[in-house]
Amino acid sequence: xxxxxxxxxxxxxxxxxxxxxxxxxxxxxxxxxxxxxxxxxxxxxxxxxxxxxxxxxxxxxxxxxxxxxxxxxxxxxxxxxxxxxxxxxxxxxxxxxxxxxxxxxxxxxxxxxxxxxxxxxxxxxxxxxxxxxxxxxxxxxxxxxxxxxxxxxxxxxxxxxxxxxxxxxxxxxxxxxxxxxxxxxxxxxxxxxxxxxxxxxxxxxxxxxxxxxxxxxxxxxxxxxxxxxxxxxxxxxxxxxxxxxxxxxxxxxxxxxxxxxxxxxxxxxxxxxxxxxxxxxxxxxxxxxxxxxxxxxxxxxxxxxxxxxxxxxxxxxxxxxxxxxxxx
Numbered sequence: 612x613x614x615x616x617x618x619x620x621x622x623x624x625x626x627x628x629x630x631x632x633x634x635x636x637x638x639x640x641x642x643x644x645x646x647x648x649x650x651x652x653x654x655x656x657x658x659x660x661x662x663x664x665x666x667x668x669x670x671x672x673x674x675x676x677x678x679x680x681x682x683x684x685x686x687x688x689x690x691x692x693x694x695x696x697x698x699x700x701x702x703x704x705x706x707x708x709x710x711x712x713x714x715x716x717x718x719x720x721x722x723x724x725x726x727x728x729x730x731x732x733x734x735x736x737x738x739x740x741x742x743x744x745x746x747x748x749x750x751x752x753x754x755x756x757x758x759x760x761x762x763x764x765x766x767x768x769x770x771x772x773x774x775x776x777x778x779x780x781x782x783x784x785x786x787x788x789x790x791x792x793x794x795x796x797x798x799x800x801x802x803x804x805x806x807x808x809x810x811x812x813x814x815x816x817x818x819x820x821x822x823x824x825x826x827x828x829x830x831x832x833x834x835x836x837x838x839x840x841x842x843x844x845x846x847x848x849x850x851x852x853x854x855x856x857x858x859x860x861x862x863x864x865x866x867x868x869x870x871x872x873x874x875x876x877x878x879x880x881x882x883x884x885x886x887x888x889x890x891x892x893x894x895x896x897x898x899x900x901x902x903x904x905x906x907x908x909x910x911x912x913x914x915x916x917x918x919x920x921x922x923x924x925x926x927x928x929x930x931x932x933x934x935x936x937x938x939x
Contacts, residue, residue: 616640618689618733620674620722621696622667625798626738628659630693630841635666637845642687644680644696647671659798674718677725684725691848693736694722697771698764708763715767716774723778723786734785734848737775740768741792741833741859741900751833751903753857754790761895772855779853787847792833792859792902794840795922797929805834805926808870812877813930815884822884826891828867831899835860836917846911859902860915872920876927 617634621627622643631641641663648656657664670687672679674696684692696718698711719737726733742765744752760766772788779786799806804825811823835858843858874881907913 614638614640615690616642616687618642618644618684618687618692620644620692620694620718621738622669623657623659624695625659625796625800625837626695626794626841626844627693628663628798629796629838630695630844631660631667632663633838633841633845635663639691641667642683642689643667643669644672644674644683645669646673674714674721677721680718680721681725681729684722685729688730689726689733691734691736692722692726692730693738693844693848694719694771695738697738697767711763712767712770715764716770719771719774723774723784727778727782727784731782731784734853735775735778735787736844736848737771737786737788738844739772739788739790739855740765741790741902742897743769743772743790744900745897746895747900750863750899751859751861751901753903754855754906761897762893776855785848785853787850787853788855789840789844789847790855790857790902791840791843792835792857792900794835794837794858795926796837797926798837799926804866805869806930808866808873809923809926810930811884812873812879812927813934813936815879816877816931816936817934819934822886824886824888824891825866825870826888826893827896828870828885828887829865829898830896831863831865831901833859833861833863833900833902834869834919834922835915836922839915839917843907843911843913846907846913850910854910856907856911857902857904858907858913859904860919861902861904862919863899863901864919869923872923873927876924877931 670683745761814820
């Protein structure tokens with residue numbers, strides 16, 4: 612039996628690395644698109660896929676170049692394509708709106724177009740985001756909730772979502788979108804607030820920092836574990852017909868709750884270390900995101916099992932281990 616061939620953009624990121632490992636276990640032939648600079652600096656830029664590096668095939672290309680995307684798709688001829696790459700740091704999207712829109716929207720369009728022309732039977736997954744809902748009119752949010760993004764990143768994801776739906780309807784492609792709520796892990800980038808918190812705890816315990824500066828502690832998010840969320844991506848592409856799904860835990864917690872739990876894991880009282888920095892507040896805040904994944908549960912058989920407290924504890928423990936400190 613010939614192995615299925617999967618192409619992953621963003622394979623070096625949190626989600627891409629977990630997905631690559633999962634697909635390899637399922638017997639897939641895995642290919643990934645990376646920037647050329649990643650191949651030139653593998654120690655740092657390929658660190659998340661270090662354990663499986665010898666088992667995946669990497670291709671140098673840029674989401675900003677249709678020619679390079681076209682070349683890779685033509686060469687790989689994937690059966691499944693998971694489009695995870697994006698400028699995904701929300702705060703940065705306020706600082707560089709043009710780059711965020713260009714990379715996220717054009718990159719999605721280039722990939723869809725290349726697949727339509729060169730691998731029309733390939734099943735396509737687009738990584739949507741709960742930031743598409745933004746200032747939502749209802750909670751929890753589901754597949755019928757109106758989008759009201761509050762950042763350039765959210766806007767770019769809405770555009771990618773609509774492009775994916777258009778290619779599905781106009782060209783009959785098996786193209787699905789996952790509207791994923793916040794999902795974290797020890798592989799999360801340090802610029803994201805959750806990793807900033809857990810690494811901050813480790814740095815304080817190691818004596819490398821005395822305080823941790825954060826923005827809005829009252830913002831509420833639906834946090835799950837990335838390793839479970841990538842399984843939902845795969846399940847979407849195994850369905851007879853393409854569709855869109857909200858993937859979430861159905862629980863919401865404030866940033867303050869995350870901070871309190873993370874510092875408690877280190878035997879610390881966060882109130883002694885956390886300082887509020889007004890510069891870290893978003894120009895347009897999203898106060899509450901809470902997902903309803905009933906459709907994914909019913910149609911995909913997917914659900915989240917990792918509890919919030921276990922996710923936070925795992926992240927703190929891994930960051931402490933990396934710095935050689937023990938939790939108190």
